[in-house]
Amino acid sequence: MYVFQCEDSLDGILTGVYDAWASHYGHKNIQLSSDKSGEIMLFNQYITVIPDFEKSRKVSRTLIRRLGIPFYETICKCAMADGNCKKLSMDKANAIYQAIVMALALPEGARVLEYLAQPCISCIFQLCRQTDNEAHYMIEFIRFAELESGILFSMIHPKNNVLPVVAEHFTNRFPLENFLIYDATHKIAGIHKVQKDYIITDASELNIELTKQYSMDEQEYRRLWKAFFDTIAIEARINPKLQSQNIPKRYWKDTVELA
Amino acid sequence: MNFTADFQSPMKITSTDFGPASGLSSSIMEKLMILTDAAKYDVACTSSGVDRQGDGTGIGNAKSCGICHSFAADGRCISLLKILFTNECIFNCSYCQNNCNHDIPRATFTPEEICTLTIQFYRRNYIEGLFLSSGIIGSPTYTMELIYETIYKLRTFYRFQGYIHVKAIPGADPLLIEKTGFLADRMSINLELPTSSALKKLAPCKSRHTILTPMRQIQKGITENKNELISLGMSNGIVKSSMNISKGTIPRFVPAGQSTQMIIGATPENDFQIMSVAEGLYQKFGLKRVFYSAFVNVTQDSNLPALPQGPPLLREHRLYQADWLLRYYHFTVDELLSEDKPNFNIYLDPKCDWALRHLEYFPVEISTADYKTLLRVPGIGAKSAKRIVKARRGSRLDFPDLKKIGVVLKRALYFITCSGRMMYPTKIDEDYICRSLLSDSSQIPKEIREQEYRQLSLFDDVSFSS
Ligand code: SF4
Numbered sequence: 001m002y003v004f005q006c007e008d009s010l011d012g013i014l015t016g017v018y019d020a021w022a023s024h025y026g027h028k029n030i031q032l033s034s035d036k037s038g039e040i041m042l043f044n045q046y047i048t049v050i051p052d053f054e055k056s057r058k059v060s061r062t063l064i065r066r067l068g069i070p071f072y073e074t075i076c077k078c079a080m081a082d083g084n085c086k087k088l089s090m091d092k093a094n095a096i097y098q099a100i101v102m103a104l105a106l107p108e109g110a111r112v113l114e115y116l117a118q119p120c121i122s123c124i125f126q127l128c129r130q131t132d133n134e135a136h137y138m139i140e141f142i143r144f145a146e147l148e149s150g151i152l153f154s155m156i157h158p159k160n161n162v163l164p165v166v167a168e169h170f171t172n173r174f175p176l177e178n179f180l181i182y183d184a185t186h187k188i189a190g191i192h193k194v195q196k197d198y199i200i201t202d203a204s205e206l207n208i209e210l211t212k213q214y215s216m217d218e219q220e221y222r223r224l225w226k227a228f229f230d231t232i233a234i235e236a237r238i239n240p241k242l243q244s245q246n247i248p249k250r251y252w253k254d255t256v257e258l259a
Numbered sequence: 260m261n262f263t264a265d266f267q268s269p270m271k272i273t274s275t276d277f278g279p280a281s282g283l284s285s286s287i288m289e290k291l292m293i294l295t296d297a298a299k300y301d302v303a304c305t306s307s308g309v310d311r312q313g314d315g316t317g318i319g320n321a322k323s324c325g326i327c328h329s330f331a332a333d334g335r336c337i338s339l340l341k342i343l344f345t346n347e348c349i350f351n352c353s354y355c356q357n358n359c360n361h362d363i364p365r366a367t368f369t370p371e372e373i374c375t376l377t378i379q380f381y382r383r384n385y386i387e388g389l390f391l392s393s394g395i396i397g398s399p400t401y402t403m404e405l406i407y408e409t410i411y412k413l414r415t416f417y418r419f420q421g422y423i424h425v426k427a428i429p430g431a432d433p434l435l436i437e438k439t440g441f442l443a444d445r446m447s448i449n450l451e452l453p454t455s456s457a458l459k460k461l462a463p464c465k466s467r468h469t470i471l472t473p474m475r476q477i478q479k480g481i482t483e484n485k486n487e488l489i490s491l492g493m494s495n496g497i498v499k500s501s502m503n504i505s506k507g508t509i510p511r512f513v514p515a516g517q518s519t520q521m522i523i524g525a526t527p528e529n530d531f532q533i534m535s536v537a538e539g540l541y542q543k544f545g546l547k548r549v550f551y552s553a554f555v556n557v558t559q560d561s562n563l564p565a566l567p568q569g570p571p572l573l574r575e576h577r578l579y580q581a582d583w584l585l586r587y588y589h590f591t592v593d594e595l596l597s598e599d600k601p602n603f604n605i606y607l608d609p610k611c612d613w614a615l616r617h618l619e620y621f622p623v624e625i626s627t628a629d630y631k632t633l634l635r636v637p638g639i640g641a642k643s644a645k646r647i648v649k650a651r652r653g654s655r656l657d658f659p660d661l662k663k664i665g666v667v668l669k670r671a672l673y674f675i676t677c678s679g680r681m682m683y684p685t686k687i688d689e690d691y692i693c694r695s696l697l698s699d700s701s702q703i704p705k706e707i708r709e710q711e712y713r714q715l716s717l718f719d720d721v722s723f724s725s
Contacts, residue, residue: 115653116646117660126663140327144383152382170384173421175315177382195315217379224291224376225385231295232341233331236555236570242334246327256385257329 001031001041006049006093008034009161010079013093014056016049017100023047027101034083034093067103071110074128075100080161081127088123095123135162139169141251144179145222146215152179153211156254163190167198182206222256229257291376293366297346297357298392301449301520302552306338306387306422308515309444317418319381319388321444321515326387339390339424340380344368344405348394352451352462353560354525357394361558367396370409378417388422388444389413395428403431407439414442422515427477429469436473437512440480445515445547448474453536457526461562471544477517478545484512516547523578524554524571525563531601534581534592541585551578577603584609587641588634606697611637614674615689621674622681625661626651638671658682669699 002025006016016032023030031044040046063072075096083092090098098120103112115121144152152174156166163183167190170179174192181190182203189203252258307325327336345367346357356363373391380386391409393402406425413419424445427436440446448470452458455467488509519540521533537549553570556563581603584590588610595609596602604612614621614637623636625647633644643665650656650664657677662668672682673692685691 111649112653114646114649116650116664117654117656121653122660122663141329142384146382154384172313173320174318174382175313176318221379221383224288225380225383227288227292228295228340228380229329229331229337231292232299232337233333233335234299234555237333237335237553237572239334240332243330243332246330246334246336255329256383 001044002029003031003033003041003044003046004049004093005033005036005046007051008036008083008092009051010076011053011056012049012051013079013096014059015052016093017097018052018055018059019047019049020097030097031091032093032097033091035091063100067110071103071113074113074124077131078124078127080164081131082159082161083127088126089119090123092123092127095120095127099124131160131162131165134158134160135165137248137251138162138166141247141255142166142181143254143256145211146218147211148213148215150178150215152177154179154181154254155211156181156183157185157250158183159185161186163188164200166190167192167200171198180211182211226257287372287376290366290368290372291342293364294342294344294346294368297394298341298343298390300356300552300555300557301341301390301392302335302550303424303447303518303520303548304336304338304341304390305548306424308547309422309511311420311514313420317420318378319419319421321388321420321422328384328386338387339422340377340386340388341390342368342373342376342392344373344391344393344402344409345396346394347396349397350395350462350464352465353558353562354451354461354522354554354556356557358558370405370412373409374413374417374419377413377421378419381419381421386421388419388424390424392426393428399428399430400432400435403428403435403439407435407442410439410442424515427473429465429473431473433473433476436476437480440477440513441510443513445518446477446513447518447520448477449520450536450540451520451522452526453521453528453533454526457528461525474517474519474544474546477513480512481516481545484509517545518548518550519546520550520552522554523551523575524566529601530574530578530581530603531592531596531598533578534585534596537578537582538585538592549582551575551582573605574603577605577609581609589631607693608637610635611670611696615693618687618689618692621687622676623674624679625656625675625677636671636674638667638669638674640665670696 002020002023004016004020006012013032013034016034020030020032060072063075078092078096081092099112102118102120103109106112112118113121113124116125138156138158142154142156144154147153156163161183163181163186167181170181171192176194177192178194179192183189187202187204188200189206190198190200192198247258305325306321308323309321310323311321313320325338327338329337331337343357345365346363347365347367348355348357348359351358351360373389377386377389381388389410391406393406396402396405406428410423410425413423422445423443424447425439425443427439427446427448429448436446450470451462451465458465458467488511491509521536523533533551540546540549553572553575554564554566555570556566581595584595585592590613595613603609607615614635620632620635623632625633630644630648633639633647634641639647643661646664647656647661647666650660655678656664658668658672661671661677668682673685673687673695675681685695
C-alpha cells in the first residue's frame with residue numbers, strides 16, 4: 001500500500017489527491033492520510049505530500065467541472081472538519097480520495113454522495129454534518145463587541161475550521177461594518193472592511209489586549225442584553241437541562257449572557 | 260391592490276431623540292425589562308420562512324431555516340427581540356398580566372428607542388430581528404399606527420433587512436394592516452382560545468370575528484402578492500425577497516407567512532378540539548404555524564384554573580408533536596384522535612401511538628417502501644426518510660447503515676425489515692411492542708417518570724390538565 005501523507009487542510013488534501021492520481025500506482029493500492037499520529041505499518045510505503053496551491057486548484061477545477069459545485073462544496077466542508085473523531089471508520093483525506101475516485105468512475109457522478117452505505121460516503125456525510133452543525137452554532141452564538149475604533153470584534157473557539165462559512169455569512173449581513181472574527185483554536189482571523197469581501201488571514205500575532213478596549217456604549221448594550229435575556233425566561237418553565245441541550249456548554253464562554 | 264403606492268408617500272416620523280450615545284438613560288433599561296416581561300408569554304420566537312440576501316445598502320439578511328441566538332433559562336429559543344410597544348392596555352383579557360384591571364408598572368417605548376435597540380442588538384449578533392407586539396393603547400388603530408411607524412422607520416431610515424415579526428391588532432384599520440404587511444416578514448394574530456365561547460368568557464373585548472377578519476385579510480394579501488409576483492415572472496413567489504422598496508421592485512407581502520397562538524389548559528377543550536382548530540387554520544387560512552402555549556396562571560383570576568402542578572408542559576409537547584405530523588408527515592387529525600379518544604397518550608408520542616394502533620401497516624420493508632410509508636414509521640424522520648430513498652439506489656441498506664443515516668433504531672426496529680429481516684426476532688403485537696418501548700425509560704417523558712407512572716394502566720386516557 002502506498003500512503004500519501006497530506007497536511008490537514010483543503011489544499012493539503014487536494015494536493016494529495018493530485019499526487020496520488022499522478023503516481024499511477026493504481027487506486028486500489030493507494031491510501032491518503034491526514035493524520036500525523038497514525039501508526040506506521042510495516043509493509044506500507046509512505047509518501048509525504050507537500051501542499052501546492054497550483055495542484056490543489058487544478059483538482060478543484062476538475063471537481064467543479066466534472067461533478068458540479070455542490071459536490072465540491074461537500075468535499076470542502078469535509079476537509080474543514082476536525083477529523084479526529086473516534087467514531088470515524090476512515091481517515092478524512094482517504095474518504096475524500098475514495099469518494100472522488102468513485103464519483104469520477106461511475107456514471108451517476110456526484111450522486112454517489114447519496115450512497116450512504118458506502119464507507120467513504122458515510123464518513124464524508126458525518127464530517128460534513130459536523131462542519132455544518134458547528135458553522136450553524138457559530139452563526140447563532142458568536143457575539144460581537146464594539147471596540148473604541150468602531151470595529152466589531154468576535155472571538156470563537158470552534159473545533160472544525162468553520163471560519164470561512166461564518167465570515168461569509170456576516171459579510172452579507174453587515175456590509176457597512178468593519179469586523180474581525182478571531183478563531184482562537186486555529187489562530188486565524190476573518191477580516192471584513194466596509195463594502196469589501198472578507199479575507200482569512202493568519203492571526204497568531206493578534207494582540208488580544210487591543211480587542212478588550214471597548215467603545216463607550218459597549219458595556220451599556222451588554223447590560224441591556226443581559227437584562228433582556230434574564231427577563232424573557234418564564235419562571236414557571238425554568239429548565240436548565242433543556243437550556244444546555246440547546247446551547248452546548250462549550251459555547252457559553254464566548255457569549256455575553258451565559259459567560 | 261396597488262402594492263407600490265404606499266411606499267412613495269412620505270411618512271411623518273416623530274423623531275424622539277434617543278439621547279446622547281454614551282448616557283443611555285436608566286429608563287431604557289426599565290422600559291426594556293417591563294416590556295420584555297410583558298411580552299414573554301407569546302411563545303412564537305421563530306425567524307424562519309424567508310430567504311433574503313442583504314442588498315449592501317444597510318444591515319441584515321434573513322435565512323429561511325431561521326436562526327436562534329440564545330436559549331433562555333426556560334430552555335426556549337431566543338431569536339428575536341421580543342417586546343411590547345406598550346403594556347398599557349384598554350382591554351381586560353383575564354389571562355393576561357397586562358389587562359387594564361391590573362396594578363402593575365406600565366411603560367411605553369418610542370419608535371426610535373425600539374429601532375436603536377434592534378440595530379444595536381443585531382450588530383452584536385444577539386438577535387435575528389424584532390418581534391413587536393403591543394397592548395391596546397388608545398384604540399386598536401392608534402396602536403397599529405405606532406407599530407407601523409416603528410417598523411417603517413426601521414426598514415427605511417435604518418435600512419434594516421433582518422427579520423421582523425409584528426402583531427396585527429384585531430380591530431385596527433385594514434389599510435394600516437396592509438401597509439404593515441409590506442414591511443414585515445411575518446404577521447400574527449393570536450386566536451388565544453380554541454373556542455369562541457371560551458374567548459367570550461376570558462377575553463370579553465375580543466371576538467372570533469375581530470380575530471378572524473384580519474387573519475383572512477392577511478391570507479388574501481399573501482395570495483394576491485404571490486400571484487402578482489408569479490404573473491410578473493419575478494419569482495415562484497416563495498423564496499427570494501427584496502427589500503429594495505425604493506428602487507421600484509414589487510415588495511413582498513408577509514413573505515414568511517402568518518402564525519397564531521392558542522393558550523392550552525386555561526379552558527376545558529380536549530386535544531381533539533384543539534388539533535381540529537389547528538388543522539382548520541392550516542387548511543382554510545393558509546397559516547404557516549400554529550403555536551401552543553401551556554397556560555401559566557399569572558393573574559390568579561377566579562375564572563381560571565390554579566394549576567398547582569405548574570403549566571401543562573407535557574400536553575403542550577404532545578400538541579407540537581402532532582402539529583408536526585400534520586404539517587410534514589401527511590397525517591390528518593382524524594387519524595390521530597377521535598371523539599372516543601379525544602386526548603393524546605401521555606406515554607407515547609402521537610406517531611408511536613398511531614403506529615401501535617395500526618400494526619396492520621407493519622413491518623415496512625426499507626428497500627422498497629415509498630417515501631410516505633417510511634414517514635409513518637416511528638423513529639424515521641423526514642430527513643432520514645429522504646436519505647433512505649436515495650441511499651438504497653446505491654446499495655442494499657442494513658440496520659447499521661440506517662443508524663448512521665439518522666434512524667432511531669430503538670424505536671424503529673419493531674416496525675421495519677431490511678431485505679426481509681427484522682433486526683431482532685420480535686412479535687408484531689401491540690402489548691409486546693408497547694412494553695418494550697416503555698422499558699427504555701428515556702422514551703418516557705420526565706414528567707411521567709417523576710410521577711409514579713406504574714400505578715396507571717398503560718392505555719388509560721389520562722387527562723393532562725386536571
Ligand atoms: S389585549 Fe388582552 S391579551 Fe392583549 S395586552 Fe391587552 S389584555 Fe393582554
